[in-house]
Amino acid sequence: MNIVNKLTVRHLKQNKRRTLVTIIGVIISVAMVTAVATLGVSFMDLMQRQTIASEGEWHVLYKDVNKEQLKAIKNDEETKKVVLSRDRGYALLEGGQNESKPYLFIKEYNAQGFKQFPIELSKGRMPKASNEVVLSEHITSNAKVEYKIGDKLTLEVGQRTMPGVSDHVFGQEDPLQLEDEKTSESVTNKTTKSYTVVGFINRPTWEATWAPGYTVISYVDENTIGANDPVNATVVLKKVNSSLYDHAKDLAKQNKIGVPKFNNELLRYYGVTNNDNLNSMLFSLSAIIMAVIIIGSISLIYNAFAISVSERSRHLGMLASVGATKRQKRNSVFFEGIIIGVISIPIGIICGLLGIGVTFWSINSVIQGALGVTEKLTVVVTPLSILIACAISMVTIVISTYLPAIKASRISAIDAIRLTTEVKLTGKAVKTSKFVRKFFGIEAEIGLKNLKRNKRKYQATVFSLVISIVLFLTVSFFTSNMKKSLVLSQDRISYDISVSSGNLTEKDFRLLKSFSSLEDVTESSVVRELNMNTWINEASLADELQKMVKQDKNMLENGKFSYSVQIDALNEENLKAYAKEIGADYKELTNRDHMTGIVIDTIPYEDTTTGKYVEGKAIHMEAGQSIDLNFNYEDSKNETLINKVKIVALTDQMPMGISPAGIGGINIIVSEKGMEQLLNEKLHSYVQTSLYLKSKDPMKTQEEIEEIKESKMYVHNVYQGRQQEEQMIMLMSVFTYGFIALISAISIANIFNTISTSISLRKREFAMLKSVGMTPKGFNKMINYESIFYGIKSLLYGLPISIAVMYLIYRALMNSFSYGFTLPWISMIYVVAAVFVIVGSAMLYSSSKVKKENIVDTLKQENI
Incomplete structure (x- = not known):
């Protein structure tokens, strides 16, 4: 380690408070990036598991394939697993008591299908031959006949059709067809089938409550597949990416298979969709939100390093006076960034993961109790998400230290020791309106002159406030509009x-x-x-x-x-x-x-x-x-x-x-x-x-x-369908309020960090004011007016920028939705009130410590 780096380390140790504030600022920034990345991955993982638990795991469905076509599907390089299935048809339920559910619905799977789809065996075993079946347990409770394992069933199995609608065969998704309060459909093309009951299953989650048939599952034997008796091939892919759509269509075209069907309900939670509008919306939103997060992180870290360099000006000037080159002074700041990063990034990642873990632990019981969700939110940590968090954090530290480092390299020895670069006074620079003194008093004028005199620190604080305003309003607008978009895409079913x-x-x-x-x-x-x-x-x-x-x-x-x-x-x-x-x-x-x-x-x-x-x-x-x-x-x-x-x-x-x-x-x-x-x-x-x-x-x-x-x-x-919609809205709400809480905490920490550090660096200035006769009451008034000036200036910049970003998010959402652009007035009112409360609190908290300082000792003090 060279001498300049050793001096940098010693300086960090001597100024422990300032170093600690900088480290905490970087930790918060890294924790935010980590939490957001982990939240996104965990949320997608939950929805994947929930969809698989309720609907089964599959990606592409090829309908009505013969043996040769099935062979081509199995041999495809992208195929991982193949499930064979067939809707054998409907048979009247003997002794059925539910008039809206008069049938047995026979569905066949191969052995792989029993694993890939949520079929829960309650008694007996799964079928191993085409003449064996398992029955849904709720058949017994709705029929006069009581079935037992070993019973023989002889069923007339056919298709549900309706007179005058010869081309359409009704399936499980179609409720019983009625006309004048009487059943208007019938089972045709019947074939006699004999089965042995080998077990019972719980009611399948995919069987809708309005489905006209009770589920009966049998076994499909691959050897029975023929030209007149095809099967459906449901494929689980090795890799899930956006190319699967074109690949599946090409495979179907080459082998003369009908148009494949995709499990879009599951694929969307892998971040894959064939909807161009939806792709554009997701890409635009991701870019905007990540830009806002990165800018917020950079501002937090930049302020910490900018204030650090401002305070180290005399130290850097002394280095220059004993021969330090521009490069050495610049590298001194970069080295400080490396030390801060090495300490802060691992801690920040751990804090981000712990924070998300505690959040998930606290909300899981609420979600499961309110909605009956079977899966739990768990913290999913992927190497990619950690690498992204590390990369973004390192990039933000590099960007945040670059400008202060360039500034440090340009400080001359004489200017730095005399601090002439920090405060450049001209009459025009600190001139204030007569209106301020006349209506608000000498304290307001001094406060405004202080801000003008310390322009860089003032701008850093205002910039921090502006970023905080933009972060809060942007995330609030984004999440509320995502909820609105989700509600728009639902059926508005409000009953069970x-x-x-x-x-x-x-x-x-x-x-x-x-x-x-x-x-x-x-x-x-x-x-x-x-x-x-x-x-x-x-x-x-x-x-x-x-x-x-x-x-x-x-x-x-x-x-x-x-x-x-x-x-x-x-x-x-x-x-x-x-x-x-x-x-x-x-x-x-x-x-x-x-x-x-x-x-x-x-x-x-x-x-x-x-x-x-x-x-x-x-x-x-x-x-x-x-x-x-x-x-x-x-x-x-x-x-x-x-x-x-x-x-x-x-x-x-x-x-x-x-x-x-x-x-x-x-x-x-x-x-x-x-x-x-x-x-x-x-x-x-x-x-x-x-x-x-x-x-x-x-x-x-x-x-x-x-x-x-x-x-x-x-x-x-309609409970099951509505439950899924409410589950989406509930999870969206968790995402919304969790993210807003995170952003709020970061914004407050950002403001307190900037203002408290700025006030600490002005101890000597305040001591000088007291030494020339400023009373405690006058000092408080000055601090209050400074808080008001900070708040007004930050709102004048923050609100217009927030509105511009909100409009960009709105335009991105309009790729898939269409509704009017409305400003979140309530959130904006909260922000206005919060800015003055937080700035005032930070100023009062910081100034309360300054009041206790001895005037003479403070004027002598070199390090804060």
């Missing part, structure tokens, strides 16, 4: 179970309402629905329709466009709560003189041309206007005007159970009295009545309803 029926008798209606009193039900809503039509003027059409109409005027009839209208009547209790929530007049909604309603005028939908998720106006109308309600009876060729509904309010909020009508349609929420005003004898038979329930145990509640419901009532359990 729906029970629906056509025209009900009074007895049936009482029975339907009684389900609201079941033990686990937490919330309920009775909705009566009637679908009607109306004609809307061109000027009032949705924006998308207006574009279409401009291109093709033939879409209009007499200058108007036909809209579908979904009239939804809420019961008194739910309507009162809904009206209060959106600020509508409940009394006006129950007006007996004329029919009134609330129009849902803003809805989310997927644009079919661009593939974007859009939030837009369903209709352009105002409160007080009326809408004609027409109905087309089956025995009439023309529409009949039934009534008019006056708009009481317009909103974008949906009541529980109501789904958006989509573009070209509107939802109108009315009272039960309003619905009665609309109905006549004929229309009563067209009303659909539904009960929507939220339950603590949806599966149990469904079973209770099934036991007591009437035959014409249909139960639809």
Whole structure:
């Protein structure tokens, strides 16, 4: 180690406080980068494991392949595992008691399929031959026949078809087809199959509650594959990357296989997608967020080193006076950066990992309790994430030390010893407005002159505050908009179970309402629905329709466009709560003189041309206007005007159970009295009545309803699908608030670090002010005014820069979504308040230590 480096080490030891502050600043920066990288990797890992646990692990599906095609798939260099499967078909369940689930659904897998898909054996063993099956346990609880291991089953297995729809074969994703409250489908192309029951499995997670068949799993023998009896080949790949899409399509084309299907639900959590818009969005967002994080890290470390060099000016000048070259002085700063980095980077990485670990430990129970998630958030540390954290940290230290090092190399011996480069005074430089002294007093003027006199330290502090403001607002805006985008892409299902029926008798209606009193039900809503039509003027059409109409005027009839209208009547209790929530007049909604309603005028939908998720106006109308309600009876060729509904309010909020009508349609929420005003004898038979329930145990509640419901009532359990959507939103919320908490902590640490160090370096200055007669009260006023000047200046720069970055993030999100740009006003108000509170606290905390210093000792002091 050369003499200059030895002196650098000695100087660091002598100025322990300043060295410690610098090390802590770098540790916080490294911990932030590590935490963000680890959070991203861990979050993706959780979603991968959760998707595999519920849906199985696979990447590409080739449907209906023969032996030769299967051989080509197996021999492909990218193939790791191949699962063979086949939907053998449906057979009627003997003694079935659930009218909406009358079938057994026979699905076949090879041995690998039993490993790759979440099939949980509860009794017996898995099938080993094509004439063996395992049954789902919940079959026994829903059928009069009790099955046991060793039972022989003879089934007529076929396909679900519907008269008049000969080309379409219905699958498990299609609910039972009904018409006039009766089953309108049948099982055709039957083949007699004999099976032996060899075991029982838990209900598969992929079996939707509305699926018409109970799952029965058999074995597919590769030797039975023929031209007329193909199988589906589900492939697990060796490497998951963006090239898999083109590779799979090329393989299918070369071997004359149909278009492959991709497991996009799982692949997206590997960061792989074939959606160009989504790719652009993810790339843009990643670039913006990483840029913000790196700039924040650089600012934190740069401030520490800039203040360090400022304080070391005299030390560096002394080195120059005894012959140190520019290169040696520059390398002295770089060497200091290396020492700080060697100490701080490992500690920062450990702190980042520990912080994320504690966060995950504290939120796992909340997530599992609230949503029933089977997988846990675990800290996933990959060599790549650690290397990225180290690389970013080292780059930020190099960048942060570069400018101070260049500055250090240029300091001359005389200037450094006299500190003439630190404070350059001219009358113009420290000139203040007469307004400041007149209205705020001499203390404010001195405070402002202090800031002007110590311009570099003042700018460093303001820069730190600006970065903190930008970090907080940017992350807050990013995460809130990601949540909004996620909600836009969901179906807005806000209930667990729906029970629906056509025209009900009074007895049936009482029975339907009684389900609201079941033990686990937490919330309920009775909705009566009637679908009607109306004609809307061109000027009032949705924006998308207006574009279409401009291109093709033939879409209009007499200058108007036909809209579908979904009239939804809420019961008194739910309507009162809904009206209060959106600020509508409940009394006006129950007006007996004329029919009134609330129009849902803003809805989310997927644009079919661009593939974007859009939030837009369903209709352009105002409160007080009326809408004609027409109905087309089956025995009439023309529409009949039934009534008019006056708009009481317009909103974008949906009541529980109501789904958006989509573009070209509107939802109108009315009272039960309003619905009665609309109905006549004929229309009563067209009303659909539904009960929507939220339950603590949806599966149990469904079973209770099934036991007591009437035959014409249909139960639809959407809990599993909705649970997955809520899980995504919940995890997004964890990411949001965790990241905001992290950024807030870093911002506060950044500000305290900068201000406290700056105040410490001004001890001699404050001692001089006290020596010429400044009172403690005057000193406090000066410090307070300095805090205000810091806050105002940082907000003047920070807010516009934040808005610009937020707009860039908004433009990136618009690659996949479409909604208006809105500023996060609440977050901005928080920031304004926080800036003054944090700056004031930092100034008071730092100045409180300065007050205790002896004036004479401080004026003599060389090292801080």
